[in-house]
Amino acid sequence: MHKLAFLLFSLLFASLAAAQEVQLKALFGTSAMLEVDGQQRLLKSGQTSPEGVKLVEANAGFAVVRVGGRQQKLTLDAPVAARYAEASRAEVRLMPDSRGHYxxxxxxxxxxxxxxxxxxxxxxxxxxxxxxxxxxxxxxxxxxxxxxxxxxxxxxxxxxxxxxxxxxxxxxxxxxxxxxxxxxxxxxxxxxxxxxxxxxxxxxxxxxxxx
Structure with missing residues (x-):
């Protein structure tokens, strides 16, 4: 039983550590519809998907997600499907606004x-x-x-x-x-x-x- 539990934990850890593809699909007030590795997840601000993607913030204009220590701002105009992997150093990704400001x-x-x-x-x-x-x-x-x-x-x-x-x-x-x-x-x-x-x-x- 202990070996089976250890195996399941190892598989789960490997899944979370693997690279992930994240894309913003829709915004609903303080919630957002994300697609993570092909799976659609509707998250409220502060919630984390089973794949380990956290919705830090969402509003009518954008969503901010955090994966493996990295944070990125996504909009519907620029959903930016990005691949994330466990970062050895903390990293933040910023999208420009309509005037090119970050x-x-x-x-x-x-x-x-x-x-x-x-x-x-x-x-x-x-x-x-x-x-x-x-x-x-x-x-x-x-x-x-x-x-x-x-x-x-x-x-x-x-x-x-x-x-x-x-x-x-x-x-x-x-x-x-x-x-x-x-x-x-x-x-x-x-x-x-x-x-x-x-x-x-x-x-x-x-x-x-x-x-």
Missing amino acids: STSAWVNGRRVNMMVDTGATSIAFNYPTARRLGLNLERAKPIRVSTASGIARAYRLTLDSVTIGGIKLHNVDATVHGGDFPEITLLGNSFLSRVEMQQQRGVLILRARN
Whole structure:
């Protein structure tokens, strides 16, 4: 009996570890219809399919799935049938929006915020309301002046304890908080991007943790 149970466990583990093909078929509010290795699975946000594919988030515009430590945003216009295998390093795949921008959900000091990739930004950049919502301690931040399209503006420089995107988590990441409502969306700048590997494959931006 124990040998049979061990055999079944081994087969299950091998199945989950094998490469998988995942495709978005339909969106239903906070649920999504996925096709995993030819099998259709209707999942609610937070649920995981028998094949190990987790629906992280779904709404009327897109779905975010996680497989084997990798996370990817899928839309109905670009369902991106992708093959996943167990990753030796954490990896995040981002799809461009209609303007060619890459956006993702991130966790800053344990709190969630949307970010847009900006390779022209020296550091992660927040506007003041977002920084307050995230509970960032500006009293310990260093006041600085930054150049904007409207001229010289007041800002603050500080170090974030942690920034997590998908399975990638970095500690002690530099950030800038602007004094007003700019930028409208938090910018994922080079204080994070320079510490990961970046690659583009057929329009998909891949962020990969370094060893």
